[in-house]
Amino acid sequence: MWPFSTYPELTANQLSEEYDFIIVGGGTAGCVLANRLSADPAVKVLLLERGPRADSWAARVPLFSSDFASDGSRTLRVASKEQNQLGRSLLLFTGRALGGTSRINQMLYTRGLPAEYDAWSEAGRKGWSWADLRPYFLRSERSLSGAVADVHNAQGEWMNRTFGRFYFPGFEQAITAAEDLDLPYIDDLNSPTHPPFGCGRLHFTIDERAKRNSTYHAFLPEALARQRAQNLHICTNTLVEKIDIERLEGNGLVARGVTLLSSGDKNPERRYHIRARREIVLSAGPFGSPQTLMLSGIGPSGHLQEHGIPVLKDLPAVGSNLQDHFAVSTGFFVPMRDSLLSLQTNPWRFLKELFKYLIWGTGWLLGPVLQLAIFTHTRLLDESGRPTRTDKAFAQDLPDIEIMPMAYSSHDGIVPRTRGLFSFLSVLLHPRSKGSVRLSSPDPRAPLVVDPRYLSNAEDMAPLRASLKLSLRLRDQMRERGYTMDDWLVPASESDSDLDAFIRTSNRTTYHYSSTCRMAPEDDTDGGGVVDDELNVHRVGHLRVADTSIFPWIPGTHLQAPAVAVAEKCADMMLTSLNSLYR
Ligand SMILES: Cc1cc2nc3c(=O)[nH]c(=O)nc-3n(C[C@H](O)[C@H](O)[C@H](O)COP(=O)(O)OP(=O)(O)OC[C@H]3O[C@@H](n4cnc5c(N)ncnc54)[C@H](O)[C@@H]3O)c2cc1C
Structure with a gap:
C-alpha cells in the first residue's frame, strides 16, 4: 500500500471527506472516467474499486491474464439462477480489480457497425448515433498500425493491434x-x-511490448497516477455499499455521497461516508451498478421492500433487461x-x-x-x-x-x-431474451441472483x-x-x-452482460429505463451511470470498446456541466 509501494493507491481511512466527483467502480469504464475527470488539477476526484490492483508480470502477459488461463484472482464468478430452457445454472464472469473486466477479458477490440448506434439514435436516444459516438471511439485509441482518417487514431492512450x-x-x-x-x-x-x-x-488491446493494455494500464499508469496524486485518489479493496441520497423539500432526490466498507468485501472493519460536491458516477458494471442502486433504495419497489430496503424511488428497470450474447x-x-x-x-x-x-x-x-x-x-x-x-x-x-x-x-x-x-x-x-439481476440480501457482500433467461x-x-x-x-x-x-x-x-x-x-455465456440500467425513458415500452440521454438516473440529481449497463440494448459487438466510448462521452458531459457552473 502507498507510500510503501510506488503506485499511489489509498485505503478508505486515508481518504478526504469530500471530492468534486466520486466514481464507483474502477473497471473498464471507471478508469477512463478517472483519467478524464482529473485532468484539471483543481478538480478533486475519487475512484473506488472493490477489487485489488493486483498487478504482476503474469497479470500483464496476455494469455496468463485471460480469465480462462489465469489464477482467477481478478475474477468474480457468479452462478446464474438455474436456466429453465437449459436445465442448469451457468457460471458468469466479470472482472474484480483495478481495470475491471478489461484485466481478464480476451482483449478483442471491436466497435460494431454504425447501424448499431444509429438504431439507438432512431429509438430516440439523442446524442448516441454513430456520428455522435465516433469521436469518443477515436479519442482514446492508439492504433499500433497507424492512423487512418475517421477510422483509427494513433495518438490516444489505449493501444490495439492485430x-x-x-x-x-x-x-x-x-x-x-x-x-x-x-x-x-x-x-x-x-x-x-x-x-x-x-x-x-480481429484487433486486440495489446501494447507495443506485447503486454495486456487494460484500461487501468492505459488510462491510469503509474506515472499519471503519481503526477495526479493530489487531486486523483485511487482507493482499492473498498466496497461501496450504497449511494447516500437526500430527499429535498418538494420531494426531489439528490445524491450527496457514498457509504464505503473498508478492507474488501470479506471482512469489513469500518464504514465510511464520503461526500461529493458535484456528482457521483456509477461504473460498477452490469451487475454492480444495478446492485448499488437497489441497495440505495432505487429499483423495483416490491423487490426492495422484500429485503427491507426503504424505497426512495420506484424504478422497475433497475436490474431488469439483462442481455448477453448467448x-x-x-x-x-x-x-x-x-x-x-x-x-x-x-x-x-x-x-x-x-x-x-x-x-x-x-x-x-x-x-x-x-x-x-x-x-x-x-x-x-x-x-x-x-x-x-x-x-x-x-x-x-x-x-x-x-x-x-x-x-x-x-x-x-x-x-x-x-x-x-x-x-x-x-x-x-x-438476442431477444432478457433476464434480470436481483438482490439475495441487503448485505452488499451477498451473491446476486442473476437470471439471464x-x-x-x-x-x-x-x-x-x-x-x-x-x-x-x-x-x-x-x-x-x-x-x-x-x-x-x-x-x-x-x-x-x-x-x-x-x-x-x-x-x-460470452460474458457480454449489458442493459441492466438501460438508457431509455422511465416508461419506455421496451422495458423501461434507468438513465436519460445524459446518463443521469431518472429524477435523482447528481447521479449518473456509465458502463455497459446503460446500453439501450446490447450492441452486436464485443463490449469493451463501446464501454470506453460511453465513459469518454460521460466525462465530456460531466465536465461541460461543471464548466457551465463557472461561466
Ligand atoms: C472472460 C471475459 C472475456 C471477455 N472478452 C472480451 C473481449 O475480448 N472483447 C470485448 O470487447 N469484451 C470482452 N468481454 C466483455 C467486456 O470486457 C466487458 O463487457 C466490459 O469490460 C465491462 O466493462 P464495465 O465498465 O461495464 O464493467 P467492469 O469492467 O466489469 O467494471 C466494473 C468494476 O466495478 C467494480 N465494482 C462493482 N461493484 C462495486 C462496488 N459496490 N464498489 C466498488 N467497486 C465495485 C468491479 O470490481 C469492477 O472492477 C469479456 C468479458 C469477460 C468476463
Whole structure:
C-alpha cells in the first residue's frame, strides 16, 4: 500500500471527506472516467474499486491474464439462477480489480457497425448515433498500425493491434473456407464501411511490448497516477455499499455521497461516508451498478421492500433487461500441435512459446486462441446454411451472428485432452431474451441472483440454428481442402429438433452482460429505463451511470470498446456541466 509501494493507491481511512466527483467502480469504464475527470488539477476526484490492483508480470502477459488461463484472482464468478430452457445454472464472469473486466477479458477490440448506434439514435436516444459516438471511439485509441482518417487514431492512450500472422493452421483454413463460401475477407473489421457479412482479423488491446493494455494500464499508469496524486485518489479493496441520497423539500432526490466498507468485501472493519460536491458516477458494471442502486433504495419497489430496503424511488428497470450474447459451441479433433491444448500437454512446447514471448514478444503467450471473426445475417443463408446473397441490398443491415473459430475448446464443460481441439463458437449478436439481476440480501457482500433467461424468447432459436449449419458448412469446406478435422461435439443431425437439442446442451455465456440500467425513458415500452440521454438516473440529481449497463440494448459487438466510448462521452458531459457552473 502507498507510500510503501510506488503506485499511489489509498485505503478508505486515508481518504478526504469530500471530492468534486466520486466514481464507483474502477473497471473498464471507471478508469477512463478517472483519467478524464482529473485532468484539471483543481478538480478533486475519487475512484473506488472493490477489487485489488493486483498487478504482476503474469497479470500483464496476455494469455496468463485471460480469465480462462489465469489464477482467477481478478475474477468474480457468479452462478446464474438455474436456466429453465437449459436445465442448469451457468457460471458468469466479470472482472474484480483495478481495470475491471478489461484485466481478464480476451482483449478483442471491436466497435460494431454504425447501424448499431444509429438504431439507438432512431429509438430516440439523442446524442448516441454513430456520428455522435465516433469521436469518443477515436479519442482514446492508439492504433499500433497507424492512423487512418475517421477510422483509427494513433495518438490516444489505449493501444490495439492485430497479429501479423495466424498462429494456428486452423485459422488459415477457416478464413479460406469462409471465402470459399462467398464471405469476403475484410481488411479492417473496425472500418465503419465494411459490409455486414464477411470474415477478417480481429484487433486486440495489446501494447507495443506485447503486454495486456487494460484500461487501468492505459488510462491510469503509474506515472499519471503519481503526477495526479493530489487531486486523483485511487482507493482499492473498498466496497461501496450504497449511494447516500437526500430527499429535498418538494420531494426531489439528490445524491450527496457514498457509504464505503473498508478492507474488501470479506471482512469489513469500518464504514465510511464520503461526500461529493458535484456528482457521483456509477461504473460498477452490469451487475454492480444495478446492485448499488437497489441497495440505495432505487429499483423495483416490491423487490426492495422484500429485503427491507426503504424505497426512495420506484424504478422497475433497475436490474431488469439483462442481455448477453448467448453462444453455442461445436468442437472438433485436430492434430495436437495445431491446438493451444498442446501448451498443457507438452512441456517443451510451453518452454518454446515462453522463450519466444520473452525474447521477441511473440507466440502463443499473446493469447491468440481466437484471431478471426466470421459474420453474416442469417437471412442471407439458404436452408443448408450456405451464404446465398452477399449483394449490396443488405449493405445497411447488421449481422445477427458471429462465428469465432478457436484453436481450443469453446465448450463450457470438461474437455478431452488426448487430441488437439478446435471449435466454432456461434454467437447470437441480437438476442431477444432478457433476464434480470436481483438482490439475495441487503448485505452488499451477498451473491446476486442473476437470471439471464437465455432462450426465453423463442425468436432466438432460428438464428442459432442457421449459425450452427454455417459452422458445419465451414467444417465441410475445411475438410474438402484437406484439413484433418474429426467431429467431437456436433448436433446429431441438422433437423430442427436435433439442432434445438444441441443448442440447449452445448452452450455458454460470452460474458457480454449489458442493459441492466438501460438508457431509455422511465416508461419506455421496451422495458423501461434507468438513465436519460445524459446518463443521469431518472429524477435523482447528481447521479449518473456509465458502463455497459446503460446500453439501450446490447450492441452486436464485443463490449469493451463501446464501454470506453460511453465513459469518454460521460466525462465530456460531466465536465461541460461543471464548466457551465463557472461561466
Ligand atoms: C472472460 C471475459 C472475456 C471477455 N472478452 C472480451 C473481449 O475480448 N472483447 C470485448 O470487447 N469484451 C470482452 N468481454 C466483455 C467486456 O470486457 C466487458 O463487457 C466490459 O469490460 C465491462 O466493462 P464495465 O465498465 O461495464 O464493467 P467492469 O469492467 O466489469 O467494471 C466494473 C468494476 O466495478 C467494480 N465494482 C462493482 N461493484 C462495486 C462496488 N459496490 N464498489 C466498488 N467497486 C465495485 C468491479 O470490481 C469492477 O472492477 C469479456 C468479458 C469477460 C468476463
